[in-house]
Amino acid sequence: MRVPLSWLREYVDVPQDASPEDVLAALVSVGFEEEDVHGFELTGPIVVGQVVEFVEEPQSNGKTIRWCQVDVGEEQGGVRGIVCGARNFFEGDKVVVTLPGAVLPGPFPIAARKTYGHVSDGMIASAKELGLGDEHSGILRLVELGIDAPAGTDAIALLGLDDVAVDINVTPDRGYALSIRGVAREYSHATGADFRDPGVRHxxxxxxxxxxxxxxxxxxxxxxxxxxxxxxxxxxxxxxxxxxxxxxxxxxxxxxxxxxxxxxxxxxxxxxxxxxxxxxxxxxxxxxxxxxxxxxxxxxxxxxxxxxxxxxxxxxxxxxxxxxxxxxxxxxxxxxxxxxxxxxxxxxxxxxxxxxxxxxxxxxxxxxxxxxxxxxxxxxxxxxxxxxxxxxxxxxxxxxxxxxxxxxxxxxAEISAIEIRLPAGFVAGLIGVDYTADEIVTALELIGCAVAPAEDGWTVTPPSWRSDLTDKWTLAEEVARIEGYDRIPSVLPLPPSGRGLTPAQRGRRRVANALAAAGFVETPSFPFTTEEQNDLHGSPTGEHLPSVKIANPLDGQAAFLRRSLLPGLLQVAHRNVSRGFTDLALFETGTVFLPKPGVQYGTSYVPPLAVRPSAAALAELDESIPPQQRFVSLLLTGNRIAKQPGQPPVPVDIADGLDAVRVIASAAGVTLDVFQAQGKPLHPGRTAVLFVGETEVGYVGELHPDVVADADLTGRVVVAELFLDRLLDIAGERVVAASLSGFPAATQDVSLVVPADVPAGQVRAALTEGAGELLESLRLVDDYRGQGLPDGSKSLTFALRFRAPDRTLTAAEATEAKLAGVAVATERFGAAIRD
Structure with a gap:
């Protein structure tokens, strides 16, 4: 809001010697932000001149100029010769003359100069040259403004060009200040100057x-x-x-x-x-x-x-x-x-x-x-x-x-005035300043409120121009503003005990921090995609599932809410690769939208903006939102190890994806079981589904080459997507660390011959189940398929480590536990110990 000071002075007593900076400082003290100071940027001498006579002189370039004799007053040297290209004035007209030494907006200094065969001793100005408008087709004739002043009169003061305006930022809740009336009232609040309201009804x-x-x-x-x-x-x-x-x-x-x-x-x-x-x-x-x-x-x-x-x-x-x-x-x-x-x-x-x-x-x-x-x-x-x-x-x-x-x-309409109940101790308790009752009443009456005593407080009726005063909190803010923000002490608030992040929030942060520590970069993206991308990445089997279409999408080509985070990661990868960043490790945590088949989501109901919606309205809005789940997804492409002297490049593959999902599992506090699987957008044979116990929690794999090509990428692209909310629910609120035993471990290996189509993860799970509590760790160390084995079979070698918490295990105890695990694997898969 730009406020010319001469206009402001009509309604409030601003001292004549007050600078624009003084006025801004006063307005800042009552809560406005200072923006700038605006003026016409003119310096004199700029005076009224009267055209005595002129001679029109055609020029060789086809232009006709006027050689004018202009009376600028005795104090400015009387009649001066001035060259002018405009032709919209007549002899006897009063005009504005800028004399040598004057500066016009630009800045454009004026000096006597030789032009068109004459020395022009000044310039006759147009409205645009004076900063009074856009009109530049002719010079400014004072008769058109209804002005008749003697030659030599200071034109800057005559035209109001000596005025300046202060510019303040008016926040949306203080619309009354988008007027001279409102700003004058606020200046009065800040300085105590007398205010004259121009808005009084007769x-x-x-x-x-x-x-x-x-x-x-x-x-x-x-x-x-x-x-x-x-x-x-x-x-x-x-x-x-x-x-x-x-x-x-x-x-x-x-x-x-x-x-x-x-x-x-x-x-x-x-x-x-x-x-x-x-x-x-x-x-x-x-x-x-x-x-x-x-x-x-x-x-x-x-x-x-x-x-x-x-x-x-x-x-x-x-x-x-x-x-x-x-x-x-x-x-x-x-x-x-x-x-x-x-x-x-x-x-x-x-x-x-x-x-x-x-x-x-x-x-x-x-x-x-x-x-x-x-x-x-x-x-x-x-x-x-x-x-x-x-x-x-x-x-x-x-x-x-x-x-x-x-x-x-x-x-x-009769102006409906609301009454607000203001308890006696409320303002001091909220602001932290011990205001007296007189200070509170005076501040509220100063801004135009009617204040009446009430039991243990006051009843306050805001003025008609303050629609932002709606409750006791806004009244307290006004008291603090009028009494001065400098009275509010700087005290660091102490949060009450028991507050902080929820268990789910802590879990999500652990996962994000772990991935960042492992070298991944978090890349949040918009939750909008196409229906084709939802069918490709947001459907486990590739069949069409319902997606939520947005009524007013930001991009008409991406009008659906995502069912997967992978479309956004692929866009980020494409953008980076196109700019030369080819080795990428990206991840995102975010919500996906999984509507139920046959349910219509969305609503045409628009709640009112000025009041809080009712509980029924909020419930209706909640019902209109599709179910949401939080996922964590990652993408790897390019080289895991860059080419360097003595080291060839090592491209990423599914093993890197498995390492990454294990990082997620460790941060969440669960152990993953990995089983081979197939999926529509993924490469057959390089895809795994992830379980925690009997619960599926996601998948990992390399994208199919056709999908990679459609995304304008090259080479291998490894992706993984885990159901983060489900992971954290399984893990529970607290991860309990196992106690460490001080007794030595007993290690043994076992090689089992099983059918080639049996996943190693299932064999591992059987061994773990049968070996019992003495088994501390078990890992696959070899997968052999070839000479010496029956056709259609493979040999899986596992390294087992046993340990007891209270004694040193004997070799016989370790062997017994190992054979118990082998028995379970034999029962389920026909496993046989390889000779």
Missing amino acids: ADEVAPGVGFSVAVEDAAPIRGRVGATEFVARVVRDVDPTKPTPAWMVARLTLAGIRSLGILIDITNYVMVELGQPIHGYDLDKLTGGITVRRAQAGEKLETLDGQVRTLDAEDLLITDESGPIGLAGVMGGGTTEMSGTTRNVLIEAATFDTVSIARTARRHKLPSEASRRFERGVDPAIPLVAARRVADLMVEFAGGTIDADYGTALF
């Missing part, structure tokens, strides 16, 4: 008028909120739109970041900035019948002031007449009824529109405006009548015309 403006016909039709409010709660219409007749906008008004609007567009539009913008109430003016003669405020019909069209034809949504609030839509309420008017240079009669609109409706319309049509910016933050509901009267008075003063005696208003 006594005759407290009842509905009977003038121009206006109707509001909003029979089916959206989300329980009515689109318009007040609509005021005033009519000004016989205006002259060709009248110049006063120079001081142009200067203030320019400093506020709004360009001048003619006297009628300038006045509506001026009042909007002054009071914070957006105003729209219609050419009354272009209206057909009265005005109706209603919701749009789906598919209706409207051409807005920017020349764009927009297709409307049923939620959009419209201003209409008998011809149809003529404006998007609170956002932008329509092109058919806009004010122009031929307008003679004006209808002024000042209304209170629903904040949520305006915000959604502006975003839906990608049409932010100064009006929508204010409406979506909340406009004082008591100000429309005052703003409409202010606009009408300014139009009469500067554009002529007369005001109709009656004004029309379709709605004149």
